[in-house]
Amino acid sequence: MKKLIVTLQLLLVFFTAVAQDSTAVFFSNYISPSLIKQHLEVLASDSLEGRETAAPGMVKAANYVSSQYEKLGLPTLANGTRFQEFPLVNLIAGMMTIDTRKKSYKQSGDFFFTDNSAELQLEATDIVFVGYGIVDSTIGWNDYSDVDVNGKVVMFLEGEPMKKDGSAQFTKSGAESPWAIGRQKKIQLAKDRNAKAVLFVQKDYKKNYERISRWLVSGRLALPDEEAKQIIPVAYITPEMANDFLQHAGYTVSSYEKRITKKKKSFALTLNQDISITSKISKTSCRNVLGYVEGSSLKDEVIVISAHLDHLGKRGDKIYYGADDDGSGSASLLAMAEAFVQAKKAGKGPQRSILFLNFSGEEKGLLGSEFYTQNPVFPLEKTVANLNIDMIGRLDSAHASNPDYTYIIGSDKLSTQLHRINEEANKFCCNLELDYKYNDPSDKMKLYYRSDHYNFAKNKIPVIFYFTGIHDDYHKPTDTIDKIDFDKTSKIAKLVFNTAWQLANQPERIVVDVENDFKE
Ligand SMILES: [Zn+2]
Structure with a gap:
């Protein structure tokens, strides 16, 4: 029995290897540095006031993202909007x-x-x-x-x-x-x-x-x-x-x-x-934004691509722009949505559905993703994977000489197939250095627990967390758009797109086949 499984797995590896798709690479070219920049100029602007959860700037940010999804023709949800509203309490105020x-x-x-x-x-x-x-x-x-x-x-x-x-x-x-x-x-x-x-x-x-x-x-x-x-x-x-x-x-x-x-x-x-x-x-409330690209033959199964839209807001008159954290991920999602929509228009849309999820409440303790996974709009059993992007626009000191890298966290913790798909997509499309430093449960930064993918992983949904590292402007008003490397950001977004493409289009859904060594 064991041997048979191994053989099947080898077959799947082979299949994955040949299935890489130049069509995916073609459409991923819509994810251009200039398109990401165009979105980030809005998201990291003064008028959004640092996008603090439940604050007016966050409402503006959510409206902007929803309006972009609308422009792309993405549908509203059953509630007639692209928002998932959720209640919050302020424990102190x-x-x-x-x-x-x-x-x-x-x-x-x-x-x-x-x-x-x-x-x-x-x-x-x-x-x-x-x-x-x-x-x-x-x-x-x-x-x-x-x-x-x-x-x-x-x-x-x-x-x-x-x-x-x-x-x-x-x-x-x-x-x-x-x-x-x-x-x-x-x-x-x-x-x-x-x-x-x-x-x-x-x-x-x-x-x-x-x-x-x-x-x-x-x-x-x-x-x-x-x-x-x-x-x-x-x-x-x-x-x-x-x-x-x-x-x-x-x-x-x-x-x-x-x-x-x-x-x-x-x-x-x-x-x-x-x-x-x-x-x-x-009491107050806040909202996640959902951009749904419906799949074709396997549309009930969903790949979630996420980034958090909220940041720290302002203190006094100092705005915490959060251009990297996580403006870079939020803007990338909008560019990726456009790429999938273009593919669909050309008759090459994904077999499985793609759900773009812009969370809020992340900086307050992953609240938006916690609420979503407790009240999923699309069933968690049908959620194939979560590709989460949080801060991909900067360089950290460990990679000062090579901007073309990304940290990969969590990819092999629940599904060996997910890990392999991401690596092969990278070879095919992007050639980034994939750094697994933070993928080690003994790493002191504990980054695996620190962004929204964690709430999916807790529910045994395979995840990848894309991240380019902590820098001097992390959680400071100086995390501004002028410091973002858009070439690099778009390369990582392309990798996410190509990985999602493969997850959405390969005939077999990836399976959970690993005992997670990151403990809850
Ligand atoms: Zn963040």
């Missing part, structure tokens, strides 16, 4: 208010919050103070031992119990235990006990706030998934605010800590403090 009958506490001055994806309106007559919020059977400590916090507002301190001399109680040496910095663990303990909200007392409030404030201002977008809904609101509060509440039991933060130092035993306090907490999520 929402609103939280904390009030008592006596006082309205101020965001930033008295408290701040980070991930907030739960809508909440809570009125309570008490706050349960659980010391340091620690439960650890290995050291016999349980701050929740004598209280039920189900449905309650819980308050606890950062850090861990200390001895008089300032060393930690939990370790023999007196060195800090993991609880000294175990924030997420403490929040999880409260969540596990069904607390409704957490007030997390920060002894170094000012320092912590300053460290995080820039990040708070910029916000953090996420898909509104089930997991996120289970996050409970956590407000990081000042010791002064905590003292307002602790006084109902005759304590302050420092007198409580002194008591713990002396007693070496935890105790909780129920504070008769009315409190109302509201938290509102800031």
